[in-house]
Amino acid sequence: MTANALVGAAGPHKRRRRSWAWIGLVPFLAFVGLFLLWPASASVAGSLFDDGFTLANLRRAMSPPYSSSFVTSIRLSAITAVVGGAVGTAVAYAITLLERPRWLRSAMTAWSGVAANLGGVPLAFAFIAAFGTQGMVTRLLKELGWDIIAAGFRLSDLWGLVVVYLYFQIPLMLLVMAPAIDGLRPTWREAASGLGATPARYWIHVGLPILLPSLLGGLLLLFANAFSAYATAYSLTGGQANIVPLQIRFVLQGNTITGEGDLGNALATWMIVIMAVAVVANVALQRRTSKWLQ
Numbered sequence: 001m002t003a004n005a006l007v008g009a010a011g012p013h014k015r016r017r018r019s020w021a022w023i024g025l026v027p028f029l030a031f032v033g034l035f036l037l038w039p040a041s042a043s044v045a046g047s048l049f050d051d052g053f054t055l056a057n058l059r060r061a062m063s064p065p066y067s068s069s070f071v072t073s074i075r076l077s078a079i080t081a082v083v084g085g086a087v088g089t090a091v092a093y094a095i096t097l098l099e100r101p102r103w104l105r106s107a108m109t110a111w112s113g114v115a116a117n118l119g120g121v122p123l124a125f126a127f128i129a130a131f132g133t134q135g136m137v138t139r140l141l142k143e144l145g146w147d148i149i150a151a152g153f154r155l156s157d158l159w160g161l162v163v164v165y166l167y168f169q170i171p172l173m174l175l176v177m178a179p180a181i182d183g184l185r186p187t188w189r190e191a192a193s194g195l196g197a198t199p200a201r202y203w204i205h206v207g208l209p210i211l212l213p214s215l216l217g218g219l220l221l222l223f224a225n226a227f228s229a230y231a232t233a234y235s236l237t238g239g240q241a242n243i244v245p246l247q248i249r250f251v252l253q254g255n256t257i258t259g260e261g262d263l264g265n266a267l268a269t270w271m272i273v274i275m276a277v278a279v280v281a282n283v284a285l286q287r288r289t290s291k292w293l294q
Helices: 003-010 021-048 056-061 067-097 102-115 121-131 136-143 158-182 186-194 199-228 231-237 244-253 261-293
Strands: none
Touching (some): 021 056, 021 261, 067 102, 067 158, 067 199, 067 244, 102 158, 121 136, 158 199, 158 231, 186 199, 244 261
């Protein structure tokens, strides 16, 4: 019997091995379904159905006085995204070009990984201790002749929140942009220089177009990160800040009003829509730039 005949005879009896690798995804999928998809779908359903299908709750959520919370949240998110994106990109570029000391880049990356995920009560307490009415930095600046409290600075107002949010926005942008800047190959700069391009023309025609998807994606990620932040703002302001996450809490807690669950679901639904648009756009931009990082 020939070798081909033996292979053909064994072929029908050969069983395909069954892969069990998908089992590792079960805990993750269960977590996503339980803590993300289920609450999101419940909020959407609660805002659209009230004795039948209705859009009244969504319209009310975008009407005064609740519409002002979206304006404040968008302003806060946009400001921290732009400022944090600019500073984070500059720092990422600096540490990417830095050769000595070698430990500084790994230290900055490690700190960014921690700072980007730090928030809530610990971060609020740290800033209150530093920039509060009797904070250490506040008192030091006052001794130097600059009374920031008398000048109108408060951690509980918009610009106070901006300062606090930048603590985790800048490191997050650094983590996004550092790999993209690493993806710029030295040969591209050398080729541009060989063709007579100045450094400015290289950045205009080569560097920035390549980095633009990552830059825009990072800005969208920072916007979504600030828009969804809750614990830090609540700890700083005691729940008094006029932003969407705290408005949802105010409506649902029922301390002063009751029976407004549908309105809370509507506010959450609009928040989900804004977050989904930002995240989907960020994913699309990251896919476009991934080929340069290979």
